[in-house]
Amino acid sequence: MTTTAWSWRPAAPLLPLLPALALLPLLLVLPGLIHGGGWELVAQFAAAAITPSLDPLLLRTALAGLGITVGIALLGWALSLALGLVGGVLSSRIVWRTWLGVAWPASAIRRFLAVPRSIHELLWGLLLLQLLGLKPAVAVLAIAIPYAALVARVVSDLLDALPTAPLQALRSGGAPAGAALLTALGPALLPGAFSYGGYRLECALRSATLLGVFGLGGLGTELRLSLQSLQFHELWTGLWLLLAVMLSLEALLRALRHRWGMPSRFKLTTAGVGRSGRELLLALLGLLPVLVLVAMALEISPAQLLAWQPLPPLQANWPAVLALPWAALVATTLGLTLLAACLAVGVAPLLLLLVAPWPWGRLLLRAVWAMGRLWPPPLTALLLLFVLKPGVITAALALAFHNLGVLGRLLLEACEDTADQPGSGGAEVALSCSGCGPRLALLYGRFSGLARSYLAYGAYRADVILRETVVVGLVGAAGLGSLLLEALSSFAVDELIALIAVYALLTLLGEDLSDRVRQRLLSG
Amino acid sequence: MRSPFRLPALRRRKRSRVVLTGLALLLLLPALLPRAEAQQRLLRISAIPDQKPETLNRLYPLLANELSRSLGVPVRYVAVTDYTAAVSAFRRGDLDLVWFGALTGVQARLQKPGAKVIAQRDIDASFQSLFIANTASGIKPLRNQKGLTALMGKRFTFGSESSTSGRLMPQYYLGQAGVKLRHFAGGAPGFSGSHDATIALVQSGAYQAGVVNEEVWQSSLSSGRTDPKKVAVIWRTPGYPNYHWLAQPNLDQRFGRGFTTRLQSTFMNLNASNPRQAQILDLFGAKRFIPASQRQYDPIEKVGREIGKIR
Numbered sequence: 001m002t003t004t005a006w007s008w009r010p011a012a013p014l015l016p017l018l019p020a021l022a023l024l025p026l027l028l029v030l031p032g033l034i035h036g037g038g039w040e041l042v043a044q045f046a047a048a049a050i051t052p053s054l055d056p057l058l059l060r061t062a063l064a065g066l067g068i069t070v071g072i073a074l075l076g077w078a079l080s081l082a083l084g085l086v087g088g089v090l091s092s093r094i095v096w097r098t099w100l101g102v103a104w105p106a107s108a109i110r111r112f113l114a115v116p117r118s119i120h121e122l123l124w125g126l127l128l129l130q131l132l133g134l135k136p137a138v139a140v141l142a143i144a145i146p147y148a149a150l151v152a153r154v155v156s157d158l159l160d161a162l163p164t165a166p167l168q169a170l171r172s173g174g175a176p177a178g179a180a181l182l183t184a185l186g187p188a189l190l191p192g193a194f195s196y197g198g199y200r201l202e203c204a205l206r207s208a209t210l211l212g213v214f215g216l217g218g219l220g221t222e223l224r225l226s227l228q229s230l231q232f233h234e235l236w237t238g239l240w241l242l243l244a245v246m247l248s249l250e251a252l253l254r255a256l257r258h259r260w261g262m263p264s265r266f267k268l269t270t271a272g273v274g275r276s277g278r279e280l281l282l283a284l285l286g287l288l289p290v291l292v293l294v295a296m297a298l299e300i301s302p303a304q305l306l307a308w309q310p311l312p313p314l315q316a317n318w319p320a321v322l323a324l325p326w327a328a329l330v331a332t333t334l335g336l337t338l339l340a341a342c343l344a345v346g347v348a349p350l351l352l353l354l355v356a357p358w359p360w361g362r363l364l365l366r367a368v369w370a371m372g373r374l375w376p377p378p379l380t381a382l383l384l385l386f387v388l389k390p391g392v393i394t395a396a397l398a399l400a401f402h403n404l405g406v407l408g409r410l411l412l413e414a415c416e417d418t419a420d421q422p423g424s425g426g427a428e429v430a431l432s433c434s435g436c437g438p439r440l441a442l443l444y445g446r447f448s449g450l451a452r453s454y455l456a457y458g459a460y461r462a463d464v465i466l467r468e469t470v471v472v473g474l475v476g477a478a479g480l481g482s483l484l485l486e487a488l489s490s491f492a493v494d495e496l497i498a499l500i501a502v503y504a505l506l507t508l509l510g511e512d513l514s515d516r517v518r519q520r521l522l523s524g
Numbered sequence: 525m526r527s528p529f530r531l532p533a534l535r536r537r538k539r540s541r542v543v544l545t546g547l548a549l550l551l552l553l554p555a556l557l558p559r560a561e562a563q564q565r566l567l568r569i570s571a572i573p574d575q576k577p578e579t580l581n582r583l584y585p586l587l588a589n590e591l592s593r594s595l596g597v598p599v600r601y602v603a604v605t606d607y608t609a610a611v612s613a614f615r616r617g618d619l620d621l622v623w624f625g626a627l628t629g630v631q632a633r634l635q636k637p638g639a640k641v642i643a644q645r646d647i648d649a650s651f652q653s654l655f656i657a658n659t660a661s662g663i664k665p666l667r668n669q670k671g672l673t674a675l676m677g678k679r680f681t682f683g684s685e686s687s688t689s690g691r692l693m694p695q696y697y698l699g700q701a702g703v704k705l706r707h708f709a710g711g712a713p714g715f716s717g718s719h720d721a722t723i724a725l726v727q728s729g730a731y732q733a734g735v736v737n738e739e740v741w742q743s744s745l746s747s748g749r750t751d752p753k754k755v756a757v758i759w760r761t762p763g764y765p766n767y768h769w770l771a772q773p774n775l776d777q778r779f780g781r782g783f784t785t786r787l788q789s790t791f792m793n794l795n796a797s798n799p800r801q802a803q804i805l806d807l808f809g810a811k812r813f814i815p816a817s818q819r820q821y822d823p824i825e826k827v828g829r830e831i832g833k834i835r
Binding site: 035037038040041129130133134214215221224225228229230315317385386387389390391482485486488489490491492493494 | 573604605607608609611612613616618631635709712714715717724725728729731732835
């Protein structure tokens with residue numbers, strides 16, 4: 001792979017390591033944050049990992065909770081894929097241009113879809129909870145709405161990036177617009193769309209757990225209650241079960257991606273053609289009855305969505321809302337995002353380099369990262385509070401740990417995926433054969449090829465982290481998130497509206513920024 | 525390359541028919557399921573989750589049985605995971621009878637005009653909170669309310685954000701002594717979520733001090749879960765009205781005339797000489813239930829508005 005050298009830039013393989021510089025100031029302030037009050041609790045927590053409670057009653061509750069969480073994830077994901085595909089086609093420029101000859105409706109729809117996307121699923125969940133009541137359908141919709149908008153964006157990006165020559169050929173051969181679009185773009189879209197769809201399912205499982213932590217049902221609820229009452233043995237029962245489900249889901253999706261020849265997460269932009277389309281379609285068909293059964297088991301029916309209830313009475317006191325320290329709140333939230341993003345993006349390659357010489361190193365990292373993905377950030381935050389003072393840094397650490405889990409796994413997967421492809425994997429082998437140490441071989445042989453796409457994905461992740469700051473409000477003093485929890489428990493609808501608007505605005509700006517960064521990285 | 529789009533047209537049409545049928549089934553089937561009409565005759569009771577779920581899960585099914593026996597209607601206990609969710613569910617009419625704290629009860633009543641205060645325990649007319657501290661923190665028992673300033677700069681945790689005894693009244697008394705929330709270590713207090721959690725966190729040293737409801741403290745102490753060598757009471761607040769049962773305004777329409785009154789007398793008649801009822805009263809930490817009125821909670825509403833928990 002070639003890299004263009006920019007005079008002011010360090011060598012490409014070093015780029016992913018730059019954000020890890022955030023570690024230096026962090027290490028300076030961390031000793032001041034440690035209060036050490038609860039080391040005993042942390043030790044108890046760790047010890048409980050090997051002795052989870054096996055009480056049959058508890059196991060049954062945990063399994064039931066897990067079933068609800070998985071069900072919610074599956075339904076929310078399926079709904080978001082269906083809606084997202086439609087939305088994606090509708091917001092694709094090439095589709096509109098072929099159909100009507102103009103592209104502006106695409107941009108308009110795309111802009112409109114940015115709004116549901118900018119609101120975190122937790123906020124959707126809490127909002128829908130007010131409208132629809134405490135039902136699993138709320139969690140399903142809370143996942144489906146923002147996810148559908150995300151899928152729509154990715155699908156439209158994929159569509160617009162496809163080569164247009166086949167389409168033009170078909171059109172000039174006289175094929176009608178619809179048929180030409182389907183024939184020229186459909187098969188080419190499949191691999192990217194389904195690969196991304198698979199990743200969305202993994203995300204949906206994490207989101208469903210998180211929604212549970214905030215009381216929207218499923219295993220997350222049990223996890224939070226056990227952690228809050230310090231019942232670590234019970235907590236680990238749930239965590240282990242969830243881990244088993246998460247890892248098998250990831251392994252299954254990975255196997256399917258390999259089988260169907262689909263790109264890994266970093267390379268979604270490169271077009272390719274998948275294999276075994278018929279099998280894939282059959283698998284999707286097989287999923288439909290499963291979804292129906294899950295919906296029946298969770299007692300979710302479309303009819304529930306019709307029983308709306310008005311929001312609590314709006315007693316707006318806008319001057320008081322305006323008088324809130326918005327600048328400080330926004331600054332805190334942005335600082336939190338930046339720190340968490342730098343840590344997550346920078347530390348993953350750093351750790352990979354550190355453990356490169358040791359064969360068990362990657363295994364260890366895999367385990368740590370799986371834990372990061374497994375634990376919803378608010379739970380990590382609560383755990384951190386046992387030994388750290390509340391505040392922005394504690395919140396950032398919790399967010400960083402979770403996202404490190406996500407990023408680290410993708411990076412490792414990409415490292416291992418490229419091994420069997422000509423070029424990138426060979427460079428590492430060549431370097432180590434010529435006497436390079438394992439760390440240098442990894443750095444120059446592998447990271448140089450991955451640097452740009454990794455950082456581009458990191459920019460997207462920063463965007464996700466900004467949205468996620470809302471969930472660590474539990475640890476206090478964490479910007480908009482803690483104010484949101486307070487506003488919720490006071491039923492201050494005016495504050496809630498203002499907070500959601502500010503969040504939406506921030507994420508839209510952040511998305512725009514991270515888009516620019518990403519485009520620069522990928523085109524450079 | 526093999527892709528579904530290159531198969532013969534006929535087979536594609538057939539397949540799309542299968543897809544469409546599947547989709548239609550997906551949309552239709554759940555709608556065809558029997559709707560829960562029985563909900564009309566089911567009394568759904570709940571409680572704010574102020575204690576360990578185990579405690580609540582032991583207590584409320586017993587109470588549900590007792591109510592069902594005395595009122596002759598099916599009664600189900602619905603567990604709720606946080607205070608705010610309990611209030612929202614009550615506003616929406618998803619819960620018929622809820623054991624609220626003073627603050628959540630007022631919030632729920634303001635959002636559901638006409639809701640009826642049914643009863644409180646003998647101990648609820650004048651309830652007290654206890655400020656507790658880890659013995660290693662160096663915080664000594666306070667001589668008076670002004671002494672609360674000793675908590676400035678300490679790691680301090682409340683219970684739930686909407687707890688009357690674990691947050692609202694303690695914050696009010698702290699404010700009277702000149703202690704603001706930003707004066708605690710880290711610039712903010714913690715919110716442990718429940719009274720049991722507050723005790724555990726203060727005992728462990730994760731927080732140096734906290735505030736809990738007296739009833740939970742006593743039961744934690746007598747069950748031996750709390751180690752008096754590690755955590756001690758430093759100040760007792762004045763009394764204020766707390767927990768009460770709140771019922772939906774429409775129970776008489778749904779369950780028959782006089783139902784609310786019968787419900788009320790069921791609580792009044794719970795008697796310690798009946799072994800079944802004695803167990804319930806014991807788990808509630810009360811000798812009996814007494815009548816309660818809406819007006820008792822006016823001071824709570826005032827404090828709630830002052831602190832911003834009621835709009």
